[in-house]
Amino acid sequence: MKHKKDRIIEKFLLLLLLIFALIIPLIIGSNQYNVLLVTTVLLYGVMATSWNIIGGLAGQLDLASFAYLGLGAFTSGTLFIRYNFSPWIGMVIGGLVAVGFALLIGIPLFRFRIREVWYALTTCALVEILKVVFTMWEEVGGPVERYLPYYRGSLYHMRFGSYIPYYYLILGLLLIVLLVNYRITKTKLGYYLKALGEDEIAAEALGVNTRVCKLRALVYYSFLIGVAGGIYANMYGYVHPSFFNGQESIKVAILGIVGGRGIAYGPLLAALLLVGIQEFLRASIGGEVSGLYLVIYSVILILVVLFRPKGIATIFQGIYQKLIRREVKKEDV
Amino acid sequence: MSNEQILKTSKLTKSFGNLIAVNHVNLEIYKEEVVGLIGPNGAGKTTFFNLITGLEIPDEGQVVFKGTDITAIPPHKICQLGMSRTFQVARSFTEMSVEEVIRVGAYNRKKEKEVQEKVDWVIKFFELEDIRNYKCSDLGLASLRKVEVARATATEPDLLLLDEVGAGLTSTELFRLMSEIKRLNQETKITICVVEHVMQMVMGLCERIFVLDAGELIAKGVPSEISNNQRVIEAYLGRRGYSESSSAS
Numbered sequence: 159m160k161h162k163k164d165r166i167i168e169k170f171l172l173l174l175l176l177i178f179a180l181i182i183p184l185i186i187g188s189n190q191y192n193v194l195l196v197t198t199v200l201l202y203g204v205m206a207t208s209w210n211i212i213g214g215l216a217g218q219l220d221l222a223s224f225a226y227l228g229l230g231a232f233t234s235g236t237l238f239i240r241y242n243f244s245p246w247i248g249m250v251i252g253g254l255v256a257v258g259f260a261l262l263i264g265i266p267l268f269r270f271r272i273r274e275v276w277y278a279l280t281t282c283a284l285v286e287i288l289k290v291v292f293t294m295w296e297e298v299g300g301p302v303e304r305y306l307p308y309y310r311g312s313l314y315h316m317r318f319g320s321y322i323p324y325y326y327l328i329l330g331l332l333l334i335v336l337l338v339n340y341r342i343t344k345t346k347l348g349y350y351l352k353a354l355g356e357d358e359i360a361a362e363a364l365g366v367n368t369r370v371c372k373l374r375a376l377v378y379y380s381f382l383i384g385v386a387g388g389i390y391a392n393m394y395g396y397v398h399p400s401f402f403n404g405q406e407s408i409k410v411a412i413l414g415i416v417g418g419r420g421i422a423y424g425p426l427l428a429a430l431l432l433v434g435i436q437e438f439l440r441a442s443i444g445g446e447v448s449g450l451y452l453v454i455y456s457v458i459l460i461l462v463v464l465f466r467p468k469g470i471a472t473i474f475q476g477i478y479q480k481l482i483r484r485e486v487k488k489e490d491v
Numbered sequence: 492m493s494n495e496q497i498l499k500t501s502k503l504t505k506s507f508g509n510l511i512a513v514n515h516v517n518l519e520i521y522k523e524e525v526v527g528l529i530g531p532n533g534a535g536k537t538t539f540f541n542l543i544t545g546l547e548i549p550d551e552g553q554v555v556f557k558g559t560d561i562t563a564i565p566p567h568k569i570c571q572l573g574m575s576r577t578f579q580v581a582r583s584f585t586e587m588s589v590e591e592v593i594r595v596g597a598y599n600r601k602k603e604k605e606v607q608e609k610v611d612w613v614i615k616f617f618e619l620e621d622i623r624n625y626k627c628s629d630l631g632l633a634s635l636r637k638v639e640v641a642r643a644t645a646t647e648p649d650l651l652l653l654d655e656v657g658a659g660l661t662s663t664e665l666f667r668l669m670s671e672i673k674r675l676n677q678e679t680k681i682t683i684c685v686v687e688h689v690m691q692m693v694m695g696l697c698e699r700i701f702v703l704d705a706g707e708l709i710a711k712g713v714p715s716e717i718s719n720n721q722r723v724i725e726a727y728l729g730r731r732g733y734s735e736s737s738s739a740s
Contacts, residue, residue: 345603346598346603346606349591349594349595349598350595350598352584352586352587352591352595353584353587353592353595356583356584356585356586356587357582357583357584359546359566359578359582360578360582360583360584361584361595362565362566362567362570363544363546363566363567363570363575363576363578363643364567364570364575364595364596364599364642364643364646365567365570365571365575365596365598365599365646366567366595367565367567367568368567420586
């Protein structure tokens with residue numbers, strides 16, 4: 159049981175972090191490139207945190223995150239380009255399209271109990287298949303970028319002419335995703351997902367409908383990433399089949415695992431640290447020694463896996479627990 | 492023990508290739524009793540459990556639970572109907588705490604608001620207060636078995652199936668677990684069926700005993716009958732001819 163004092167400290171820390179996140183653009187806002195970097199880091203945070211629902215809690219090694227991002231981006235982007243649809247609505251529809259697609263593959267996958275590496279391979283293939291489909295599908299995609307109409311500062315069209323508003327959009331989405339994660343872990347679905355993630359047969363014997371639970375996790379995950387896709391398309395100002403990026407999808411899963419499976423803030427932490435370091439290295443030494451940033455990034459990854467196999471989040475949990483224990487000792491005296 | 496049947500199997504059969512694991516088994520369990528299912532290794536006890544809990548689909552036969560035919564219904568639905576089980580090889584949720592594990596079970600019947608109350612009751616009943624915040628990976632075998640029984644109990648079953656909960660326990664641990672199972676039956680009126688290797692446990696716990704050998708039900712009755720039953724003795728110790736020749740050498 160947590161003490162009241164701990165909760166206040168926790169809330170205070172969160173508030174501090176939030177304020178820090180809110181003022182970042184004011185500090186680095188003069189350089190648009192830096193804002194884009196920070197936004198990218200947050201976007202990975204959004205994706206890895208969403209992934210936590212299916213990958214961390216439910217234990218399904220899903221490698222299709224960029225499939226849903228791409229679907230969201232193409233839906234929102236195409237609606238905007240063709241019908242002048244507001245991306246605000248477009249991104250929600252994009253999320254729904256992602257969900258529809260997730261169900262389309264999720265239902266047969268879970269029906270036939272495809273798990274573990276086979277699930278991973280299937281979802282991995284999904285990204286590549288979609289990439290090819292959208293490259294061939296000239297009406298919507300095609301091999302050339304399709305640019306979104308340009309507006310200099312139109313709220314209705316979600317076009318701002320600066321990266322700063324997108325930063326706040328992604329930050330807002332990140333908060334929502336974290337909240338959804340946190341809510342799920344506190345409810346029946348969260349407990350069921352955790353249980354089936356560890357042992358499906360034992361979970362079923364306790365009355366858990368594993369198929370439905372996994373589908374629900376997939377729905378949350380794909381919807382949140384689909385919505386992010388809508389913002390993604392507007393931020394970059396175009397849509398292109400390369401959005402369906404298999405390699406980056408694997409990266410999202412890596413962030414989720416390295417961050418700490420099942421811990422809501424773990425993947426975010428991993429995204430902030432690892433993608434942050436990666437982007438920083440790429441920006442600082444990427445030009446001089448090409449590829450070195452990937453070497454350093456990999457070394458860090460290996461070190462984390464070696465010394466913290468249960469995730470970066472456990473480092474912070476350890477520190478936090480030590481602090482609490484010290485307080486308890488004081489109370490005893 | 493009442494006269495109302497809670498579970499009835501008729502001609503239940505399952506084979507794996509050429510091996511008939513369960514062969515035309517007819518048995519019935521009555522409400523509120525504690526029954527035992529015994530038999531030598533490979534007699535088909537666990538397969539029988541898997542058949543009635545939906546983990547395996549029978550080739551032939553029928554399982555009727557509380558008046559409904561539950562043959563080949565998925566496991567989670569059977570649990571929702573009121574039959575819960577533990578596993579021979581402890582299947583624990585290693586990364587979850589004891590309390591969380593029991594909560595998973597409690598959600599079977601309880602809404603979000605009442606679930607904590609149920610969890611607290613189960614923890615108190617099985618005297619798990621000291622380890623409620625421990626991760627399952629930090630528990631010893633005796634506690635793990637207890638947690639498994641606790642989480643199955645949390646689903647509020649009418650029939651609880653315990654698959655070799657005594658395996659690997661010391662006699663003190665076994666005795667403690669037995670008394671808890673007995674208390675569970677007396678206080679909550681849950682019908683309990685135990686599969687067991689440890690004779691001491693079965694004889695002390697069960698009102699009636701079923702004996703399986705090579706997939707067939709060879710005897711049923713009260714413990715004293717079973718321990719004097721010629722077929723049962725043969726199944727466990729071998730035929731007379733064998734035992735004599737081995738004692739002669």
